[in-house]
Amino acid sequence: MVIGVLKEIKPNEYRVAAVPATVQEIVRHGHEVYVETGAGVGSGYSDEEYAAAGAKIAATAEEVWSKAQLYYKVKELFPQEFKWMNPDKILFTYIHSNAHREETDCLLSSGVSAVAYEDVQDRNGRFPLLRPMSELAGKGGFLAACYYMQAVNGGPGKLLANVAGVETPVITIIGCGNVGLGAAELAASFGNEVRILDVNIDAMLAAKKYLPGNVSFLVSNRANLEKCLRESDVLLNAILWPKDRKDHIVYRRDLGLMKKGAIVVDVACDDGGAIETCRSTTHDNPVYREEGVLHYCVDNIPSAFAQTASVTLANSTLPYLLQLADKGFKKAISENRYLRAGMTCWGGRLTLRETALKQGREWTDPEELVKGW
Ligand SMILES: NC(=O)c1ccc[n+]([C@@H]2O[C@H](COP(=O)([O-])OP(=O)(O)OC[C@H]3O[C@@H](n4cnc5c(N)ncnc54)[C@H](O)[C@@H]3O)[C@@H](O)[C@H]2O)c1
Structure with a gap:
């Protein structure tokens, strides 16, 4: 799969979703990784370090958005990023759809498949991708x-x-x-x-x-x-x-x-x-x-410690990212109920109950959804 690592555009956000060490692991799994030039600078990582880890450096964000199948990010989507969502793409990032109505509109109307870091659970019902932050x-x-x-x-x-x-x-x-x-x-x-x-x-x-x-x-x-x-x-x-x-x-x-x-x-x-x-x-x-x-x-205290935050976040998200990339969205989500808990939407259907309740939207039970896959 082609994975895209983007430079975050939110003000004061210096973290990056993948660091060179985790890029190397993704590449070892046979995937291609595009890293937007300068994506790691806020966390202390140069383009050269990513390239040495096996990434391809993209000169623009547009190049990453257009080439990648899976967008690997830190923050939620901003309006200028909405246009890149479509049913062939996977979004894996902190989404916070319940707090961002416009973003939820985009996720549903575009048909993108999305998993939110903050909702992925472990077997104790805790949130392993929130804990490090x-x-x-x-x-x-x-x-x-x-x-x-x-x-x-x-x-x-x-x-x-x-x-x-x-x-x-x-x-x-x-x-x-x-x-x-x-x-x-x-x-x-x-x-x-x-x-x-x-x-x-x-x-x-x-x-x-x-x-x-x-x-x-x-x-x-x-x-x-x-x-x-x-x-x-x-x-x-x-x-x-x-x-x-x-x-x-x-x-x-x-x-x-x-x-x-x-x-x-x-x-x-x-x-x-x-x-x-x-x-x-x-x-x-x-x-x-x-x-x-x-x-x-x-x-957003972790952003002040962007390098430490990026390393610990990248280490925590990597096993889930690899499942999505190795197996594809449907298989990974079907086989892992903890990852499934993080699914926000698929094919225009909202699968996150909390957002449906908060925003008065229709909700599709993810357990029912995967039975039909
Ligand atoms: N500012 C930031 O950058 C930043 C970053 C990460 C998390 N947070 C926020 O920090 C908060 C805590 O996160 P967490 O991961 O530690 O949550 P957590 O669920 O792990 O811990 C919350 C604790 O509060 C206790 N608690 C609940 N009600 C209480 C009460 N009335 N009196 C005393 N204790 C009570 C719970 O028993 C629990 O132990 C969240 O609101 C989270 O969003 C902020």
Whole structure:
């Protein structure tokens, strides 16, 4: 199959879907890979490195779009890319169709076959192509706190680490999932006192087994939260807040409980979500203050660590990409129900229930669909 790796066009997106090491694997499976010139530059990979790995370098995006059968990308489609979708093409990328109505219109009207990274599942019902980005976002969120704590960056001048003779900083993390654990691992390795709040005791028990002793686990309730707010230098939110919830975990008035100079990092960055005062920000304008408290709520933290993100994302997507390329769309989707869970559409039919419900569209059950193939 001919695979096309494109340069992402979303502002501040530096990641690339395939890195030279994974291109080499794809080529070893007998496929042809076209990489748009400069596609890897934001992640630190040159055209020459891709060529050495066996890729053909395309001088323009048009060349990749027209030659490739399978488009291997990172971000969703933008309007200028819609015209390349048709029933002979496969799209494999983060699609987020539920959030992008126009993109969904294009996917359905074009008849393209599409699999969304974010919906591929593993046998435990988890999302293996979201996990690596969540871990990075958690770690990156903690590093942002380290940056904004510095006096030269307008902070109180605190080093978030264990320094002899100085009180150990306290980092409170709400949510013991992928983001929370990524943040906790890094914050703890710097010697901070780390507290994780969650409602899921099993998740905390599992994490306790491998995180060091300077991480404690607390049930997320009002009493524990208030104590943590009073004592913490950083409050890092790492929970996905249901869109239909109108309440919050941390209210505007709670910010008054926080220590002078303490900051909020909201990795989940849901506007008015678990933290009432959070609204998502970008790398161009990452922070703002509410009630005197600095908030960092960047919605695309992994892109700041584009090389690490590209390598871990490419490693994670490669086995699924190879199944699609080796077997073809129908066989790969029929044989692997975890990959099937990621199918957004085929032949103009929407197979992702969540998007159908959200956008009031007809839905085709993927289990029924594959029976007819
Ligand atoms: N900003 C970014 O760049 C970026 C990148 C990746 C992920 N994210 C976002 O980060 C969020 C977390 O992702 P994840 O992969 O860690 O999710 P996850 O599902 O692995 O973890 C969420 C955790 O929150 C806990 N939780 C749920 N309700 C709670 C409550 N009321 N109190 C305390 N804990 C509660 C759950 O038990 C779970 O352990 C998501 O919203 C995701 O979209 C942001």
